[in-house]
Amino acid sequence: MPELPEVEVTRLSFADRIAGATVTGVRLGKPLRWPLGLAPQSLVGRRVLGVRRRGKYLLVDLDDGLLLWHLGMSGSLRFSDDRSPPLAHDHFDLDTTQGLLRLNDPRRFGAVVYAPSEQSPEAVKLLGHLGVEPLNGGFDLDTFHQGLRKRTTVIKQVLLGGELVVGVGNIYASEALFLAGIRPTVRAHRLSRPRAEKLRLAIIDVLSRAVAKGGSTLRDFSSAEGKPGYFQLEARVYDRAGEPCRVCGTSIRRIQQGQRSTYYCPTCQKP
DNA sequence: CCATATACCTGGCAGC
DNA sequence: TGCTGCCAGGTATATG
Known part of the structure; x- marks a missing residue:
């Protein structure tokens, strides 16, 4: 959840x-x-x-x-x-x-x-080891890009790791990478500064919109008031394997990364 | 130090 | 029905 x-x-x-x-x-x-x-x-x-x-x-x-x-x-x-x-x-x-x-x-x-x-x-x-908060205004491109350049791991894993930026889990990692047009399999240090900026903005965008929608309720999440979230209805790729991309119609693909499922559009997201 | 695998635990669902 | 296997929003810790 x-x-x-x-x-x-x-x-x-x-x-x-x-x-x-x-x-x-x-x-x-x-x-x-x-x-x-x-x-x-x-x-x-x-x-x-x-x-x-x-x-x-x-x-x-x-x-x-x-x-x-x-x-x-x-x-x-x-x-x-x-x-x-x-x-x-x-x-x-x-x-x-x-x-x-x-x-x-x-x-x-x-x-x-x-x-x-x-x-x-x-x-x-x-x-102690947690990275910056993405929604506090302190998530700057220089630090983010510098951090990416030091890591050879695939970008999806870097996002999940939370040592550069916190809060991005399995749903929002796939969603942010889709919005940024980046394949989850790209190695972090290969991302150009402009692509790092697209990703930074995509993370801020997707997390902010998800908060506004009350989060994602996949099975049983609800707030402390008992209200469910609705962001899952806006998911572009997460849990949509085999369904058409909402942008280009290509079949959404599911792969395994670090024992977790990753979803992406092979057309909209570039290596 | 780095990258990847494992462990923790319960429940829902598809397939037989 | 009931069984089996697989999957699920996280992350500290072990292992190579």
Whole structure:
């Protein structure tokens, strides 16, 4: 589910409502990817200052430390006054004076990790290597192109890696490369500056539009208010293998890269 | 250091 | 129906 747009849509759907709340209880379900890192009950009484996003992580700032939330492949959050008993895949509850923040994650690749501060080893281990945010105005061509020139890996893998720019996952990597007219198999260091610029703009464009559409709901994503996204209806290539390209009519192709599916139009996207 | 493979886990779906 | 195999939005870690 969750690439940058889905994580940002999630954040926007509950950040204002939880800000200022006091933690009243914590419940853990089955183990997630990583342990919380402190005794759950020690969070009780702390105040929630706000919610930020870094790449695909949500940072819930507390008056003492912060919680890093990652949605993995199948996670979604809900924030509401509904305190019904947890369902089978509800694996983390943060109860507060202003609502219950509940993580549902069938595959359990997600995590909630406590860190004393953003500079602490716990936080740096997860966030330290991340590249620039694409939607903050700090995603500049010079740095991006310089980074591409240092990598011989295929461009699709560089985008997924998140060390140059964060937030682009499997859906939006295929979509951005289509918009930029670049084959996913091109080696990063071979991209000219003009093509790097087309790609930079395509990434910003596709991620922004996806946030505006509420993200992509392929099977079960929804915001913390329970609303689905609609960007999947605008996908140009993702999950469209064998269907005609919306621009030129050529059959969309699916290939494997790094054990993941990649989709592209062999006519619109040049080697 | 670099590039690629593996591991984690559950559920949905196509095909038989 | 029920079984099997494949596929799925991520990423730290192991391996070559």
